[in-house]
Amino acid sequence: MKRKNKKAQVKIQEMAFVLLAVVFLVALLFLFFARFQYSQLQESVTQVREARTITMLSVVASLPELRCSSSFSSASEIACIDKDKVDVFNKGGNIRKKYTKIWQAAQISKITIDEIYPEGQSYLIYTQEPGESTETYATYIPLCEETTGNLKCVVAKIRITTNMP
Amino acid sequence: MIKIKSKKQSKNKKAQEEVFGFVIIVLIVMIIGIVFFAFSLRRSSEIIEPKSNELNDLLQAMLSYTTNCKMNAEDLSIRQLLRECNNYPTRQCENQEIYMCDLVEDEFKLMLKEFLGTESELAQASVHGYVLNITNPEQLIAIENGQFEGNYFLSSIPIPSLSASSEDIIVELTFYYST
Numbered sequence: 001m002k003r004k005n006k007k008a009q010v011k012i013q014e015m016a017f018v019l020l021a022v023v024f025l026v027a028l029l030f031l032f033f034a035r036f037q038y039s040q041l042q043e044s045v046t047q048v049r050e051a052r053t054i055t056m057l058s059v060v061a062s063l064p065e066l067r068c069s070s071s072f073s074s075a076s077e078i079a080c081i082d083k084d085k086v087d088v089f090n091k092g093g094n095i096r097k098k099y100t101k102i103w104q105a106a107q108i109s110k111i112t113i114d115e116i117y118p119e120g121q122s123y124l125i126y127t128q129e130p131g132e133s134t135e136t137y138a139t140y141i142p143l144c145e146e147t148t149g150n151l152k153c154v155v156a157k158i159r160i161t162t163n164m165p
Numbered sequence: 166m167i168k169i170k171s172k173k174q175s176k177n178k179k180a181q182e183e184v185f186g187f188v189i190i191v192l193i194v195m196i197i198g199i200v201f202f203a204f205s206l207r208r209s210s211e212i213i214e215p216k217s218n219e220l221n222d223l224l225q226a227m228l229s230y231t232t233n234c235k236m237n238a239e240d241l242s243i244r245q246l247l248r249e250c251n252n253y254p255t256r257q258c259e260n261q262e263i264y265m266c267d268l269v270e271d272e273f274k275l276m277l278k279e280f281l282g283t284e285s286e287l288a289q290a291s292v293h294g295y296v297l298n299i300t301n302p303e304q305l306i307a308i309e310n311g312q313f314e315g316n317y318f319l320s321s322i323p324i325p326s327l328s329a330s331s332e333d334i335i336v337e338l339t340f341y342y343s344t
Contacts (some may be wrong), residue, residue, distance in 0.1 A: 139222045142229035
């Protein structure tokens with residue numbers, strides 16, 4: 001009787017270990033699957049956000065209130081940003097307030113333009129209290145100003161910070 | 166009687182050994198699983214990668230940069246200098262004793278160093294190498310720095326020649342980056 005009991009105990013133990021191993025393996029497989037799905041989802045979210053912000057970058061850079069006038073552009077042969085217009089935004093005041101709604105609708109919390117070659121002034125186009133999660137994208141643009149019939153361009157970096165949902 | 170007892174004892178011992186072996190196998194599987202999972206987590210850490218459109222914008226911005234080289238009392242941009250260099254390779258700036266071709270090369274070298282760092286800084290960075298090729302289709306300027314392996318982005322901008330006697334210029338910038 002005792003011998004039978006012990007044998008049964010051992011069998012129960014074996015079964016418990018087998019079950020434990022099976023549960024662990026299934027959990028591990030699920031974790032891998034979840035991880036894979038999560039990274040796929042994250043990747044597509046990043047791509048969508050990136051595309052949106054890149055679009056915003058080009059939208060901001062091509063705003064008539066910021067971009068070089070057509071006579072400028074023909075001289076520089078590509079789209080550029082007018083230093084004088086940027087300077088007006090940098091000073092703040094009414095013009096910055098007027099555009100607040102546009103930036104807010106696009107979930108933008110900050111726009112800056114920095115002269116990077118040669119290193120120079122930084123310009124603040126717009127700023128507001130950032131959300132909990134933000135992402136900043138940047139690209140290079142020529143920042144030009146017209147001086148007595150001459151066009152002078154420097155390399156600048158435009159940075160846009162967007163609030164993430 | 167003694168024989169039966171020893172037989173029973175040996176059976177028990179065998180069963181114990183079996184259970185012990187099984188536990189060890191389960192433990193090994195668990196450890197391998199955990200190590201593998203930890204490794205997969207570590208691999209997914211974020212690497213900042215350059216964007217191809219950013220490279221294109223950089224090249225456009227560099228070409229628009231206005232230098233101190235004057236011609237007809239006007240400061241020339243890199244793009245204009247390249248055209249001059251293409252048409253008249255021995256032409257110099259009016260206000261400096263420097264060939265326009267040399268000035269373009271120097272300016273590109275300075276800019277790329279400023280944006281991407283020196284050779285030692287490049288070795289640590291995500292973008293670990295770059296190549297700038299300017300052709301007409303003969304080689305006009307070639308600048309390279311860092312290591313040229315791994316993935317790469319390439320941006321190519323054509324500059325049409327304004328004179329019928331010279332060929333169009335192609336400016337090609339390649340960034341090598343690690344993933």
